[in-house]
Amino acid sequence: xxxxxxxVYALSELRLMVLxxxxxxxxxxxxxxxxxxxxxxxxxLTAVGGVSGISYFSLRxxxxxxxxxxxxxxxLLASVAFMAAxxxxxxxxxxxxxxxxxxxxxxxxxxxxxxxxxxxxxFVLSLVTARTGNA
Numbered sequence: 001x002x003x004x005x006x007x008v009y010a011l012s013e014l015r016l017m018v019l020x021x022x023x024x025x026x027x028x029x030x031x032x033x034x035x036x037x038x039x040x041x042x043x044x045l046t047a048v049g050g051v052s053g054i055s056y057f058s059l060r061x062x063x064x065x066x067x068x069x070x071x072x073x074x075x076l077l078a079s080v081a082f083m084a085a086x087x088x089x090x091x092x093x094x095x096x097x098x099x100x101x102x103x104x105x106x107x108x109x110x111x112x113x114x115x116x117x118x119x120x121x122x123f124v125l126s127l128v129t130a131r132t133g134n135a
Contacts, residue, residue, distance in 0.1 A: 016060055023052030040094040043109070047087035047116065054123060055080050072130035079122035086115025 026049030034042040058076045061069030069076065090112025096105030 012063055016056060016063065019052050019056040019059065023049045023056055025049075026052060040098045044091045044094050047090045047112070050116070051080075051084050051087040054083060054120075058123070067132040068127060068130045071132060072126040075126035076123065079119045079126060082122065083116055083119035086112045086119055088112070089115060 026045045030042045030045035030049060033045060058069065058080055062073060062076070090109055093105045093108025093110075093112055096102070096108060099105075
């Protein structure tokens, strides 16, 4: 049974490493693509990289059992889910702009950006206001 727990732990570590790799490669890709002047693809890659980075950060804190992360688990995961939804809405708007329909793409990009910023604020506030039980 112990080997099974070790395998599950290794699998969760592998998932975390994949999240980190996706996040970093998306951010690097966004910077490189932005040099060519394609803002829409750069925006999509930035949204994917940002959501992956925050997901990695929060899941890493939860898997290591950091008390501040454990006490704020529900708001953290809710803000990560809201951030993923905002990234998806932003990406759909950027794809609409790429397809040549900026009239419907711009409101989606604005809405996705608002969702991303609100979720980031919720993420930070949930960590700041979390009680660890030590104080």
